[in-house]
Amino acid sequence: MATIEDVAREAGVSPSTVSRALSRPDMVSQETRDRILAIAHQLGYQAIQQARQARQQASTSIALLVTDLENPFFATLAKGVQAVADQHGCNVLLYNTEEDEIKEDRYLKLALQQKIQGLLIVPTRGTASRLKELDDLPTVELDCASGYAGVGQVLAENVRGTVLATDHLIQLGHKRIGFIGGHPEVSSTRERLEGYNQAMALAGLVRDPRWVDYGYGLESGAEEVTRKLMSLPPQDRPTALFVSNADMMIGTLTALRSLGLQVAQDVSLVGFDDPPWAKVMQPPLTVVAQSPFEMGRVACGILMQNVQREFVLPPLNIRLPTHLIVRGSTARPR
């Protein structure tokens, strides 16, 4: 590997000049710069980041902690983040916490050791307390709010989305509607439950506490909950189900199949998130769609602003729209 000295020697200048030619082109004469650039290219010179950063006491990296990369929602979100970070010449360290507090803690430490410029995080339980110790690291939360004030947030309009979904079911004539949530302690779940409650209340419908349960974001969890809901006595059993994410929708579908129940015909279904496969299900799934790419883009954009200015902006709280896509999995109750 060629070092800056090799380039300097070859170009007949000092290392400082090479450094300037590369990172502050305007501080060097046109002529010298061109010569240096040519030689650097010819030698395949690449500045070693660790050396620069040791001197500068700063990195060009940000960290992105998501809860589940296997979920297309978060994968797409990560893409959105990457797109913006790339534009700013920023590296993104991508970590998968799998909702595990130990992992979250470790990854956060690792990232801090890298002197990251900022943090993008999809919080889980326990995240708030960890954020408190990060004094002054520009941070933006995505998808969920940890409850810790003082950081930016980019969230979906969960309440509105769920109101839309629940209203749609009510319009169709459903009166007994089940709610299968993710983690009960997580803000997105709570907000969606609130949307459900609002819509039910506004329509003057009775809310049976047995209709609300949690699948913890897991396929298996939703499968179990769905079975439980469907085994209520016929007059109490929900005729429609709201399912709070795509993975859980798979569990719900599995349960319904094994119970011999037909989607739409026997039970109406609305999901949250619109993975590519939702539209080819039989019947195609009615869902509340979000824009994960947009969420990543916006969050990273805000972070970049906070990173670039010296002073910290008042923490923004942004809500991204959700919208209902009506397909075939919802129908009038029989």
Added chain:
Amino acid sequence: MATIEDVAREAGVSPSTVSRALSRPDMVSQETRDRILAIAHQLGYQAIQQARQARQQASTSIALLVTDLENPFFATLAKGVQAVADQHGCNVLLYNTEEDEIKEDRYLKLALQQKIQGLLIVPTRGTASRLKELDDLPTVELDCASGYAGVGQVLAENVRGTVLATDHLIQLGHKRIGFIGGHPEVSSTRERLEGYNQAMALAGLVRDPRWVDYGYGLESGAEEVTRKLMSLPPQDRPTALFVSNADMMIGTLTALRSLGLQVAQDVSLVGFDDPPWAKVMQPPLTVVAQSPFEMGRVACGILMQNVQREFVLPPLNIRLPTHLIVRGSTARPR
């Protein structure tokens, strides 16, 4: 941020002793070590990686370049890599090339500037030439082979998997079988085509060149190809389709739906890869399953071996098993 000097001063020792207490515990007396560790913890001391690495001329990172993080296959693969890297205290820089040569090139350069210890890559077209310039960087290819010799490879048994799939269709009585591949230049596609050809030839079936086409791994590509295949004259039209990945399967399903054709009843379908939703499709999808997590684990394991020993092992070429899961999307032709 506390530096090593702060800890040294507080503990009444030299910085070197602190350094040793932290990274070579056995070179320091029990007593001193305990004192240093306590103070380091108390001060919240975290060694700055850039400084260590500038001195050591080495990082603890490896890079993983995948073609599409949104594809659950690669997301799971990334998890497998992470799991092993974590055990070795290794950071993984995750990049999403989206099959874009420019991006691949740029990310590779970025990674090299970080002085990565090794490279894990899902190659695309053009990868081979780039690999050539990486002289001596331990590298392992996953999922596909770029054609560049001298690097390790962890691939699936593509030929065998496709033979299994094609044979299954032949056993059911299909004679006209369509093959929808990914990128025609990519090794996994070529191997799967070979499996198809082998099985067809062995069964003594005619192979119509119109039955083989490529969707380039894209939903839209497969949709178009499926339409084309289904618009062949009835006596030439395939009664069964092999579809080379899960995204393309969505396109194929979309096409079939809009053509009013029933899966299994009108056209049998076998996919490659087993995403979570395959089993809840109506009918559930017959697929050739791989083990992406295992693929990531194995590849990272090999890389770690090559990184840790000073000398480079002869490049290993490992094949991971594929197996057929028969579900409801395949049936006798009518």
Added chain:
DNA sequence: GTGAAAGCGCTAACAA
């Protein structure tokens, strides 16, 4: 516009 010299925080030879 350019060079000399100092130093980022850490580690590794070399002494003691």
Added chain:
DNA sequence: TTGTTAGCGCTTTCAC
């Protein structure tokens, strides 16, 4: 077992 010293490769004052 520990401290002293000399860097890692780069950037950044500070002169000129």
